[in-house]
Amino acid sequence: MSSIRQLSPRLLWQFFDTQCSIPHPSGHEAALRQWITDWAAEKNLAVMQDAIGNLIIRKAATAGMEKRKGVILQAHMDMVPQANADTHHDFTTDPIQPYIDGDWVRARGTTLGADNGIGLAACLAVLADDKVQHGPLEVLLTIDEESGMTGAFGLTPGLLQGEILLNTDSEQDGDVYMGCAGGVDANITLPYEPEPVPAGHQARRLIITGLRGGHSGINIHQGRASANKLLAELLTDINQHAAIRLSELNGGTLRNAIVREASALLTLPADMLDTLANLVDRRRQQYRHEFNGVDDFIQLELAPTELPERVMTSALQQRLGAALLACPHGVMEMSRSMEAVVQSSTNLGVIGTEDEHIHVQCLIRSLNDEGRNRIAEMTAAVFRLAGARCDFDGAYPGWQPNPDSAMMQLVLNTHQELFGVLPEVKVIHAGLECGLFKAAYPEWDMVSFGPTIQGAHSPDERVHIEAVSRFWQLLVRVLKQIPEA
Structure with missing residues (x-):
């Protein structure tokens, strides 16, 4: 009691x-x-x-x-x-x-x-x-x-x-x-293409924490940070350096919650550790300024960890990073007939790495079916260009x-x-x-x-x-x- x-x-x-x-x-x-x-x-x-x-x-x-x-x-x-x-x-x-x-x-x-x-x-x-x-x-x-x-x-x-x-x-x-609003779930699967960890590599886990998160409908217009989108931006930085390899990435557990925490498992040669640390530090400073007053406690950390058994192929790493960066997220359209009402939005709610594939889930919302379907088509197009399969289910009016x-x-x-x-x-x-x-x-x-x-x-x-x-x-x-x- x-x-x-x-x-x-x-x-x-x-x-x-x-x-x-x-x-x-x-x-x-x-x-x-x-x-x-x-x-x-x-x-x-x-x-x-x-x-x-x-x-x-x-x-x-x-x-x-x-x-x-x-x-x-x-x-x-x-x-x-x-x-x-x-x-x-x-x-x-x-x-x-x-x-x-x-x-x-x-x-x-x-x-x-x-x-x-x-x-x-x-x-x-x-x-x-x-x-x-x-x-x-x-x-x-x-x-x-x-x-x-x-x-x-x-x-x-x-x-x-x-x-x-x-x-x-x-x-x-x-x-x-x-x-x-009505909604629909976008379920995306991308085959995991593995290769051995390059010789001489060390492992680091990139961890994003401290975000407010929230309801992916009610809070979506408030400009809160999504850990999955921050992770996608960091992965874009990392992908400029071919020697830094991605083994897995994970963020969020629910498609209807703005993501508060995300992580990536990376491997890299010792002489790239300072480069990676600088990339993370630059984004850390950017996010603290960009989300000041909205998400004041964003934390970006690099932690030593055990070497994984595999990394993604460079081609998959590049395609995945580009798709996550381009994936629609946030408010997409405001209502034309009702002041200050969100018409359509989408939430990049889940990223998960499993044995044979990478799984991504988005929840798309709209006051009408046309808006919902438009964002669904955009989402599918982005991930299909990356070689992923995109299925939709759970549509409700x-x-x-x-x-x-x-x-x-x-x-x-x-x-x-x-x-x-x-x-x-x-x-x-x-x-x-x-x-x-x-x-x-x-x-x-x-x-x-x-x-x-x-x-x-x-x-x-x-x-x-x-x-x-x-x-x-x-x-x-x-x-x-x-x-x-």
């Missing part, structure tokens, strides 16, 4: 603390799902698991509210597993350790899972608290949102009865969302804004009644599941809101305590004011 259980609203924070104690990274939600199922059964709530692994929990309307429109409260059960380099944490077995830091809640050395754990806790608190007034209520808890939206993809038409969906996966207090949404107007009015200000209506550059829900339930009127969460998808993740309280107040009041069918 942690001190967060004493925060208000107490039921919500108690559920969140319990979630932290049960490992639930993407693809490993089974234990948390079973706990929720057992808890719902003990509360005599109707609970079912669909064919794909989502949970649906139903609660009857509060007395006198049976004729209100049916509402679906929605959250996802998985979290992004990211830890600092000096934190030894197995996300499949070890609990998250939340703690209070002033006005915020954080985790010790890892992601917190407030994305979307606070929303999930709010859904369970509504089910648990009989003082919350509502019409016919369903809670939809999906799986695998962070790594593929498997639960949303597999949602079957006809399972849910409500007309309104309240998504709890937004991350800014005072904002209400009425649309989101954006959630197109509905300016006539009755639920949006209700949420806006309710927010003003509670807090004296109208919230901002926004379109989020992230992959909310709402776009996929529309395919199975086109009639749903949907809106998304949540508390302030910063640093999602990184160990800097934190959630604002007072914003959670306001989120809860807004959710409870909206449920009470749902109109009759």
Whole structure:
């Protein structure tokens, strides 16, 4: 038990603390799902698991509210597993350790899972608290949102009865969302062409650390450094010196997180050590100046290490370096119709060296399919010129804004009644599941809101305590004011 259980609203924070104690990274939600199922059964709530692994929990309307429109409260059960380099944490077995830091809640050395754990806790608190007034209520808890939206993809038409969906996966207090970006994964494989390490070589590991990272949608416009792109620039410098050879390079573990750490294993003759050190030092100085105020703690280091068994051929090393340098990354286009809204972006999220190939993964986002497809074609062209194979999967649509949404107007009015200000209506550059829900339930009127969460998808993740309280107040009041069918 942690001190967060004493925060208000107490039921919500108690559920969140319990979630932290049960490992639930993407693809490993089974234990948390079973706990929720057992808890719902003990509360005599109707609970079912669909064919794909989502949970649906139903609660009857509060007395006198049976004729209100049916509402679906929605959250996802998985979290992004990211830890600092000096934190030894197995996300499949070890609990998250939340703690209070002033006005915020954080985790010790890892992601917190407030994305979307606070929303999930709010859904369970509504089910648990009989003082919350509502019409016919369903809670939809999906799986695998962070790594593929498997639960949303597999949602079957006809399972849910409500007309309104309240998504709890937004991350800014005072904002209400009425649309989101779609996306697609680019999976690139390049055959590893090996040759023996040249005689007389020594080995050095080039390590890039200290970057902020973050959510590849929400934070992509903020100019944060990507360790993979910095590594690509350094590899371009290195490739000017034929005697420095590349054995492997690795960076990032998730396609939807801006990369915080990357490394390359190099071999070189002793008389090139000073040259390599100078290349790294020059880039170190450049990055500290270039990212001042955005990424202030970038570290570039060279460390002695054991000689590898192989290096890449010079031809492969050159092609790979050029492709990674040319690979699109960051904001590609701003919206023409909505001010300060990112239209399209892409994230060079993963580089990995395996036995027989080099693997690269990008997540491409756009508010429309045309923008998404355009960047996909650019990405494929770059890597195919380097001799790589590029496959795309996991494509999901954006959630197109509905300016006539009755639920949006209700949420806006309710927010003003509670807090004296109208919230901002926004379109989020992230992959909310709402776009996929529309395919199975086109009639749903949907809106998304949540508390302030910063640093999602990184160990800097934190959630604002007072914003959670306001989120809860807004959710409870909206449920009470749902109109009759």
